[in-house]
Amino acid sequence: MIKYILLGFLNYQPMTGYEIKQTLDHSVSHFWHAYHSQIYTTLRQMEADALVVSEFIHGEGQPDRRVYSLTDAGRAEFTTWLDQALTEMSPVKEELILRLFFSARRDKNSVLAELYLQRELHQKKLNEYLGMTAGEIEENAKSIPELARDAIFWKMTLNMGISYEKMYVEWLDRTIQEIERL
Protein backbone atom coordinates (compact mmCIF):
# COMPACT_ATOMS: atom_id res chain seq x y z
CA MET A 1 0.00 0.00 0.00
CA ILE A 2 2.74 2.47 0.98
CA LYS A 3 4.13 1.87 -2.51
CA TYR A 4 1.11 3.54 -4.13
CA ILE A 5 1.28 6.52 -1.81
CA LEU A 6 4.91 7.06 -2.78
CA LEU A 7 4.02 6.70 -6.46
CA GLY A 8 1.15 9.13 -5.92
CA PHE A 9 3.32 11.84 -4.42
CA LEU A 10 6.10 11.37 -6.95
CA ASN A 11 3.47 11.71 -9.65
CA TYR A 12 3.13 15.38 -8.62
CA GLN A 13 6.87 16.03 -8.73
CA PRO A 14 10.29 14.47 -7.99
CA MET A 15 11.03 14.39 -4.26
CA THR A 16 13.38 13.00 -1.64
CA GLY A 17 12.27 10.44 0.92
CA TYR A 18 12.42 13.12 3.56
CA GLU A 19 10.14 15.43 1.58
CA ILE A 20 7.66 12.61 0.97
CA LYS A 21 7.55 11.97 4.71
CA GLN A 22 6.89 15.68 5.39
CA THR A 23 4.23 15.89 2.69
CA LEU A 24 2.57 12.73 3.94
CA ASP A 25 2.48 14.04 7.51
CA HIS A 26 0.92 17.30 6.36
CA SER A 27 -1.63 15.98 3.91
CA VAL A 28 -2.80 12.41 4.40
CA SER A 29 -1.82 11.90 8.05
CA HIS A 30 -5.44 11.61 9.19
CA PHE A 31 -5.98 8.48 7.11
CA TRP A 32 -2.48 7.11 6.55
CA HIS A 33 0.77 7.02 8.41
CA ALA A 34 4.29 5.70 7.74
CA TYR A 35 7.68 5.82 9.41
CA HIS A 36 10.67 7.23 7.58
CA SER A 37 12.35 3.82 7.74
CA GLN A 38 9.55 2.29 5.72
CA ILE A 39 9.61 5.10 3.19
CA TYR A 40 13.35 4.87 2.58
CA THR A 41 13.40 1.09 2.26
CA THR A 42 10.34 1.02 0.01
CA LEU A 43 11.83 3.66 -2.29
CA ARG A 44 14.95 1.51 -2.60
CA GLN A 45 12.90 -1.54 -3.51
CA MET A 46 10.90 0.47 -5.98
CA GLU A 47 14.08 1.57 -7.66
CA ALA A 48 15.17 -2.08 -7.90
CA ASP A 49 11.78 -2.76 -9.53
CA ALA A 50 12.36 0.17 -11.93
CA LEU A 51 9.27 2.09 -10.78
CA VAL A 52 11.41 5.08 -9.80
CA VAL A 53 14.90 6.38 -10.44
CA SER A 54 17.00 8.34 -7.99
CA GLU A 55 19.62 11.00 -8.35
CA PHE A 56 22.05 11.51 -5.52
CA ILE A 57 22.82 15.14 -4.91
CA HIS A 58 25.88 15.86 -2.83
CA GLY A 59 25.03 19.00 -0.88
CA GLU A 60 27.89 21.45 -0.54
CA GLY A 61 27.35 22.68 2.97
CA GLN A 62 23.79 21.34 2.92
CA PRO A 63 22.97 17.69 3.68
CA ASP A 64 23.10 15.16 0.87
CA ARG A 65 19.80 14.37 -0.82
CA ARG A 66 18.48 11.52 -2.94
CA VAL A 67 15.80 12.77 -5.29
CA TYR A 68 13.41 10.18 -6.67
CA SER A 69 11.32 10.50 -9.80
CA LEU A 70 8.78 8.25 -11.49
CA THR A 71 9.60 6.09 -14.48
CA ASP A 72 6.97 5.29 -17.09
CA ALA A 73 6.53 1.89 -15.45
CA GLY A 74 5.94 3.64 -12.12
CA ARG A 75 3.36 5.94 -13.60
CA ALA A 76 1.64 2.96 -15.22
CA GLU A 77 1.59 1.01 -11.93
CA PHE A 78 0.05 3.98 -10.16
CA THR A 79 -2.67 4.36 -12.78
CA THR A 80 -3.44 0.64 -12.68
CA TRP A 81 -3.87 0.84 -8.92
CA LEU A 82 -6.17 3.86 -9.12
CA ASP A 83 -8.28 2.23 -11.82
CA GLN A 84 -9.13 -0.83 -9.74
CA ALA A 85 -11.98 0.27 -7.49
CA LEU A 86 -12.05 -0.83 -3.86
CA THR A 87 -14.76 -3.42 -3.33
CA GLU A 88 -14.36 -3.85 0.43
CA MET A 89 -14.43 -1.67 3.50
CA SER A 90 -11.12 -0.90 5.17
CA PRO A 91 -10.83 -2.79 8.44
CA VAL A 92 -10.83 -0.54 11.50
CA LYS A 93 -8.49 -1.05 14.46
CA GLU A 94 -9.32 1.24 17.35
CA GLU A 95 -7.56 0.41 20.57
CA LEU A 96 -9.60 2.79 22.73
CA ILE A 97 -12.88 1.15 21.77
CA LEU A 98 -11.34 -2.26 22.36
CA ARG A 99 -10.25 -1.19 25.83
CA LEU A 100 -13.70 0.19 26.58
CA PHE A 101 -15.25 -3.11 25.54
CA PHE A 102 -13.33 -4.82 28.35
CA SER A 103 -13.64 -1.97 30.88
CA ALA A 104 -16.72 -2.97 32.90
CA ARG A 105 -14.66 -4.16 35.87
CA ARG A 106 -12.22 -1.26 35.81
CA ASP A 107 -12.29 1.61 38.27
CA LYS A 108 -14.85 4.07 36.94
CA ASN A 109 -12.63 7.10 37.44
CA SER A 110 -9.69 5.54 35.61
CA VAL A 111 -11.94 4.85 32.63
CA LEU A 112 -13.28 8.40 32.75
CA ALA A 113 -9.78 9.86 32.96
CA GLU A 114 -8.78 7.86 29.90
CA LEU A 115 -11.82 9.06 27.96
CA TYR A 116 -11.25 12.70 28.99
CA LEU A 117 -7.68 12.49 27.74
CA GLN A 118 -8.85 11.05 24.43
CA ARG A 119 -11.47 13.77 24.19
CA GLU A 120 -8.73 16.37 24.46
CA LEU A 121 -6.63 14.66 21.79
CA HIS A 122 -9.52 14.37 19.36
CA GLN A 123 -10.71 17.92 20.00
CA LYS A 124 -7.18 19.15 19.32
CA LYS A 125 -7.05 17.21 16.06
CA LEU A 126 -10.42 18.61 15.07
CA ASN A 127 -9.25 22.18 15.65
CA GLU A 128 -6.12 21.46 13.67
CA TYR A 129 -8.19 20.24 10.70
CA LEU A 130 -10.59 23.17 10.94
CA GLY A 131 -7.60 25.49 10.80
CA MET A 132 -6.35 23.77 7.67
CA THR A 133 -9.54 24.30 5.69
CA ALA A 134 -8.96 27.99 5.21
CA GLY A 135 -5.20 27.74 4.98
CA GLU A 136 -2.79 25.36 3.33
CA ILE A 137 -4.97 23.72 0.71
CA GLU A 138 -6.39 26.99 -0.61
CA GLU A 139 -2.89 28.38 -1.10
CA ASN A 140 -1.72 25.43 -3.16
CA ALA A 141 -4.85 25.53 -5.24
CA LYS A 142 -4.66 29.21 -6.08
CA SER A 143 -0.93 29.42 -6.71
CA ILE A 144 -0.79 26.45 -9.11
CA PRO A 145 -3.80 26.26 -11.46
CA GLU A 146 -2.81 22.71 -12.48
CA LEU A 147 -3.68 21.57 -8.97
CA ALA A 148 -7.07 23.26 -8.70
CA ARG A 149 -8.96 20.04 -9.33
CA ASP A 150 -6.65 18.10 -6.98
CA ALA A 151 -7.35 20.63 -4.25
CA ILE A 152 -11.06 19.85 -4.45
CA PHE A 153 -10.35 16.18 -3.79
CA TRP A 154 -7.85 16.97 -1.02
CA LYS A 155 -10.50 19.05 0.67
CA MET A 156 -13.01 16.21 0.50
CA THR A 157 -10.54 14.00 2.37
CA LEU A 158 -9.96 16.76 4.91
CA ASN A 159 -13.72 16.95 5.37
CA MET A 160 -13.68 13.26 6.25
CA GLY A 161 -11.08 14.02 8.92
CA ILE A 162 -13.28 16.78 10.29
CA SER A 163 -16.43 14.63 10.26
CA TYR A 164 -14.56 11.78 11.90
CA GLU A 165 -13.16 13.86 14.74
CA LYS A 166 -16.47 15.61 15.33
CA MET A 167 -18.23 12.27 15.53
CA TYR A 168 -15.53 10.94 17.83
CA VAL A 169 -15.75 13.86 20.26
CA GLU A 170 -19.54 13.69 20.30
CA TRP A 171 -19.48 9.95 20.98
CA LEU A 172 -16.94 10.50 23.76
CA ASP A 173 -19.19 13.15 25.33
CA ARG A 174 -22.17 10.82 25.30
CA THR A 175 -20.10 7.92 26.60
CA ILE A 176 -18.51 9.97 29.38
CA GLN A 177 -21.94 11.14 30.49
CA GLU A 178 -23.26 7.61 30.48
CA ILE A 179 -20.38 6.30 32.60
CA GLU A 180 -20.67 9.20 35.04
CA ARG A 181 -24.32 8.27 35.61
CA LEU A 182 -23.43 4.65 36.49
Add this chain to the structure above:
Amino acid sequence: MIKYILLGFLNYQPMTGYEIKQTLDHSVSHFWHAYHSQIYTTLRQMEADALVVSEFIHGEGQPDRRVYSLTDAGRAEFTTWLDQALTEMSPVKEELILRLFFSARRDKNSVLAELYLQRELHQKKLNEYLGMTAGEIEENAKSIPELARDAIFWKMTLNMGISYEKMYVEWLDRTIQEIERL
Protein backbone atom coordinates in the same frame (compact mmCIF):
# COMPACT_ATOMS: atom_id res chain seq x y z
CA MET B 1 -2.42 -6.35 20.80
CA ILE B 2 -4.26 -9.50 19.73
CA LYS B 3 -2.80 -11.04 22.89
CA TYR B 4 -4.88 -8.77 25.12
CA ILE B 5 -8.05 -9.47 23.17
CA LEU B 6 -7.52 -13.20 23.68
CA LEU B 7 -6.83 -12.63 27.38
CA GLY B 8 -9.94 -10.47 27.55
CA PHE B 9 -12.23 -13.12 26.09
CA LEU B 10 -10.71 -15.92 28.13
CA ASN B 11 -11.27 -13.76 31.20
CA TYR B 12 -15.01 -14.31 30.68
CA GLN B 13 -14.70 -18.07 30.32
CA PRO B 14 -12.48 -20.85 28.93
CA MET B 15 -12.79 -21.16 25.17
CA THR B 16 -11.31 -22.76 22.08
CA GLY B 17 -9.51 -20.76 19.41
CA TYR B 18 -12.45 -21.34 17.14
CA GLU B 19 -14.91 -19.97 19.67
CA ILE B 20 -12.73 -16.92 20.27
CA LYS B 21 -12.73 -16.24 16.53
CA GLN B 22 -16.54 -16.50 16.42
CA THR B 23 -16.97 -14.29 19.47
CA LEU B 24 -14.55 -11.74 18.08
CA ASP B 25 -16.38 -11.61 14.76
CA HIS B 26 -19.70 -11.09 16.50
CA SER B 27 -18.69 -8.56 19.10
CA VAL B 28 -15.62 -6.45 18.36
CA SER B 29 -15.44 -6.86 14.58
CA HIS B 30 -16.24 -3.19 13.95
CA PHE B 31 -13.06 -2.07 15.70
CA TRP B 32 -10.81 -5.13 15.57
CA HIS B 33 -10.24 -8.02 13.26
CA ALA B 34 -8.02 -11.12 13.23
CA TYR B 35 -7.56 -14.26 11.14
CA HIS B 36 -7.89 -17.68 12.71
CA SER B 37 -4.23 -18.38 11.87
CA GLN B 38 -3.14 -15.49 14.06
CA ILE B 39 -5.41 -16.56 16.90
CA TYR B 40 -4.18 -20.16 16.95
CA THR B 41 -0.49 -19.24 16.80
CA THR B 42 -0.83 -16.51 19.41
CA LEU B 43 -2.64 -18.88 21.79
CA ARG B 44 0.24 -21.35 21.38
CA GLN B 45 2.79 -18.67 22.20
CA MET B 46 0.76 -17.53 25.17
CA GLU B 47 0.75 -21.06 26.50
CA ALA B 48 4.55 -21.16 26.14
CA ASP B 49 4.60 -17.91 28.13
CA ALA B 50 2.33 -19.47 30.77
CA LEU B 51 -0.45 -16.91 30.31
CA VAL B 52 -2.94 -19.64 29.40
CA VAL B 53 -3.22 -23.41 29.71
CA SER B 54 -4.96 -25.67 27.23
CA GLU B 55 -6.80 -28.92 27.56
CA PHE B 56 -7.11 -31.09 24.48
CA ILE B 57 -10.51 -32.73 24.25
CA HIS B 58 -10.78 -35.63 21.87
CA GLY B 59 -14.29 -35.44 20.47
CA GLU B 60 -15.98 -38.82 19.99
CA GLY B 61 -17.87 -38.23 16.76
CA GLN B 62 -17.43 -34.47 17.17
CA PRO B 63 -14.23 -32.65 16.09
CA ASP B 64 -11.35 -32.41 18.54
CA ARG B 65 -11.16 -29.20 20.54
CA ARG B 66 -8.41 -27.41 22.44
CA VAL B 67 -9.91 -25.41 25.30
CA TYR B 68 -7.81 -22.58 26.67
CA SER B 69 -8.14 -20.99 30.09
CA LEU B 70 -6.35 -18.13 31.83
CA THR B 71 -3.64 -18.67 34.39
CA ASP B 72 -3.12 -16.23 37.25
CA ALA B 73 -0.23 -14.75 35.27
CA GLY B 74 -2.56 -14.29 32.30
CA ARG B 75 -5.17 -12.58 34.41
CA ALA B 76 -2.49 -10.30 35.88
CA GLU B 77 -1.16 -9.40 32.43
CA PHE B 78 -4.65 -8.52 31.27
CA THR B 79 -5.28 -6.29 34.28
CA THR B 80 -1.94 -4.56 33.85
CA TRP B 81 -2.80 -3.80 30.24
CA LEU B 82 -6.23 -2.42 31.14
CA ASP B 83 -4.79 -0.27 33.91
CA GLN B 84 -2.38 1.57 31.63
CA ALA B 85 -4.48 4.26 29.98
CA LEU B 86 -4.00 5.02 26.29
CA THR B 87 -2.25 8.35 25.87
CA GLU B 88 -2.31 8.50 22.07
CA MET B 89 -4.86 8.33 19.31
CA SER B 90 -5.04 5.14 17.27
CA PRO B 91 -3.65 5.72 13.81
CA VAL B 92 -6.26 5.45 11.05
CA LYS B 93 -5.64 3.68 7.74
CA GLU B 94 -8.45 4.22 5.29
CA GLU B 95 -7.71 3.13 1.77
CA LEU B 96 -10.79 4.71 0.21
CA ILE B 97 -9.88 8.18 1.47
CA LEU B 98 -6.33 7.66 0.29
CA ARG B 99 -7.58 6.75 -3.17
CA LEU B 100 -9.87 9.77 -3.23
CA PHE B 101 -6.93 12.01 -2.33
CA PHE B 102 -5.23 10.96 -5.57
CA SER B 103 -8.39 10.78 -7.71
CA ALA B 104 -8.50 14.24 -9.33
CA ARG B 105 -7.29 12.93 -12.69
CA ARG B 106 -9.46 9.83 -12.69
CA ASP B 107 -12.57 9.43 -14.76
CA LYS B 108 -15.37 11.07 -12.81
CA ASN B 109 -17.79 8.19 -13.31
CA SER B 110 -15.31 5.59 -12.11
CA VAL B 111 -14.78 7.56 -8.92
CA LEU B 112 -18.52 7.92 -8.45
CA ALA B 113 -19.09 4.20 -9.02
CA GLU B 114 -16.48 3.42 -6.39
CA LEU B 115 -18.11 5.78 -3.89
CA TYR B 116 -21.60 4.39 -4.57
CA LEU B 117 -20.33 0.89 -3.89
CA GLN B 118 -18.75 2.01 -0.63
CA ARG B 119 -21.95 3.77 0.31
CA GLU B 120 -23.81 0.50 -0.08
CA LEU B 121 -21.29 -1.39 2.03
CA HIS B 122 -21.35 1.19 4.83
CA GLN B 123 -25.15 1.45 4.78
CA LYS B 124 -25.34 -2.34 5.06
CA LYS B 125 -22.97 -2.32 8.04
CA LEU B 126 -24.99 0.43 9.66
CA ASN B 127 -28.21 -1.57 9.31
CA GLU B 128 -26.46 -4.61 10.73
CA TYR B 129 -25.37 -2.63 13.80
CA LEU B 130 -28.80 -1.09 14.26
CA GLY B 131 -30.27 -4.57 14.22
CA MET B 132 -27.83 -5.67 16.91
CA THR B 133 -28.84 -2.98 19.39
CA ALA B 134 -32.14 -4.61 20.22
CA GLY B 135 -30.92 -8.16 19.87
CA GLU B 136 -27.78 -10.02 20.84
CA ILE B 137 -26.37 -7.77 23.55
CA GLU B 138 -29.67 -7.45 25.42
CA GLU B 139 -30.02 -11.22 25.57
CA ASN B 140 -26.62 -11.79 27.09
CA ALA B 141 -27.19 -9.04 29.60
CA LYS B 142 -30.54 -10.29 30.82
CA SER B 143 -29.73 -13.96 30.98
CA ILE B 144 -26.52 -13.57 32.97
CA PRO B 145 -26.75 -10.87 35.68
CA GLU B 146 -22.96 -10.98 36.15
CA LEU B 147 -22.60 -9.50 32.69
CA ALA B 148 -25.11 -6.66 33.10
CA ARG B 149 -22.39 -4.07 33.62
CA ASP B 150 -20.32 -5.50 30.77
CA ALA B 151 -23.32 -5.21 28.47
CA ILE B 152 -23.46 -1.47 29.10
CA PHE B 153 -19.88 -1.11 27.92
CA TRP B 154 -20.43 -3.40 24.94
CA LYS B 155 -23.33 -1.22 23.90
CA MET B 156 -21.20 1.91 24.11
CA THR B 157 -18.75 0.34 21.65
CA LEU B 158 -21.63 -0.66 19.38
CA ASN B 159 -22.81 2.94 19.50
CA MET B 160 -19.40 3.97 18.21
CA GLY B 161 -19.88 1.59 15.30
CA ILE B 162 -23.27 3.12 14.57
CA SER B 163 -21.97 6.70 14.82
CA TYR B 164 -19.03 5.84 12.62
CA GLU B 165 -21.10 4.27 9.85
CA LYS B 166 -23.68 7.06 9.96
CA MET B 167 -20.94 9.64 9.65
CA TYR B 168 -19.33 7.68 6.83
CA VAL B 169 -22.54 7.39 4.80
CA GLU B 170 -23.32 11.08 5.31
CA TRP B 171 -19.84 12.07 4.23
CA LEU B 172 -20.13 9.82 1.17
CA ASP B 173 -23.45 11.46 0.26
CA ARG B 174 -21.95 14.93 0.47
CA THR B 175 -18.85 13.87 -1.44
CA ILE B 176 -20.82 12.12 -4.19
CA GLN B 177 -22.96 15.24 -4.65
CA GLU B 178 -19.91 17.43 -4.81
CA ILE B 179 -18.25 15.26 -7.47
CA GLU B 180 -21.45 15.07 -9.51
CA ARG B 181 -21.55 18.87 -9.62
CA LEU B 182 -17.98 19.08 -10.99
Add this chain to the structure above:
DNA sequence: TTCGCCATGTAATACGTTACATGATTGG
Protein backbone atom coordinates in the same frame (compact mmCIF):
# COMPACT_ATOMS: atom_id res chain seq x y z
C1' DT C 1 26.27 24.42 24.02
C1' DT C 2 22.23 22.32 23.46
C1' DC C 3 18.03 21.56 20.95
C1' DG C 4 15.61 20.96 16.87
C1' DC C 5 15.61 20.38 12.05
C1' DC C 6 17.58 18.52 7.80
C1' DA C 7 18.77 14.17 5.79
C1' DT C 8 19.83 9.28 5.20
C1' DG C 9 20.07 4.79 6.05
C1' DT C 10 20.17 -0.43 8.32
C1' DA C 11 18.83 -4.28 11.48
C1' DA C 12 15.96 -6.73 14.28
C1' DT C 13 11.69 -7.77 15.60
C1' DA C 14 6.84 -7.99 15.66
C1' DC C 15 2.62 -8.34 13.49
C1' DG C 16 -0.64 -9.53 9.88
C1' DT C 17 -2.18 -11.91 5.64
C1' DT C 18 -2.60 -15.53 2.27
C1' DA C 19 -2.20 -19.98 1.10
C1' DC C 20 -1.75 -24.70 2.10
C1' DA C 21 -3.57 -28.76 4.51
C1' DT C 22 -6.86 -32.05 6.75
C1' DG C 23 -11.14 -34.27 8.02
C1' DA C 24 -15.80 -35.20 10.19
C1' DT C 25 -20.79 -34.01 10.54
C1' DT C 26 -25.16 -32.00 9.28
C1' DG C 27 -28.78 -30.20 6.42
C1' DG C 28 -30.77 -29.28 1.99
Add this chain to the structure above:
DNA sequence: CCAATCATGTAACGTATTACATGGCGAA
Protein backbone atom coordinates in the same frame (compact mmCIF):
# COMPACT_ATOMS: atom_id res chain seq x y z
C1' DC D 1 -24.14 -35.58 -3.22
C1' DC D 2 -22.78 -30.97 -2.23
C1' DA D 3 -22.15 -27.06 0.57
C1' DA D 4 -21.63 -25.22 4.95
C1' DT D 5 -20.06 -25.45 9.52
C1' DC D 6 -17.07 -27.20 13.02
C1' DA D 7 -12.29 -27.49 14.22
C1' DT D 8 -7.25 -27.26 14.02
C1' DG D 9 -3.03 -26.21 12.54
C1' DT D 10 1.60 -24.73 9.61
C1' DA D 11 4.45 -22.13 6.16
C1' DA D 12 5.61 -18.44 3.50
C1' DC D 13 5.36 -14.01 2.69
C1' DG D 14 4.52 -9.17 3.27
C1' DT D 15 4.21 -5.13 6.00
C1' DA D 16 5.06 -2.19 9.92
C1' DT D 17 7.50 -0.71 14.06
C1' DT D 18 11.34 0.15 17.08
C1' DA D 19 15.86 0.82 17.73
C1' DC D 20 20.34 1.75 16.25
C1' DA D 21 23.47 4.93 13.79
C1' DT D 22 25.50 9.22 11.79
C1' DG D 23 26.43 14.08 11.05
C1' DG D 24 26.03 19.07 9.76
C1' DC D 25 23.61 23.65 10.41
C1' DG D 26 21.28 27.37 12.66
C1' DA D 27 19.01 29.52 16.44
C1' DA D 28 18.39 30.48 21.28
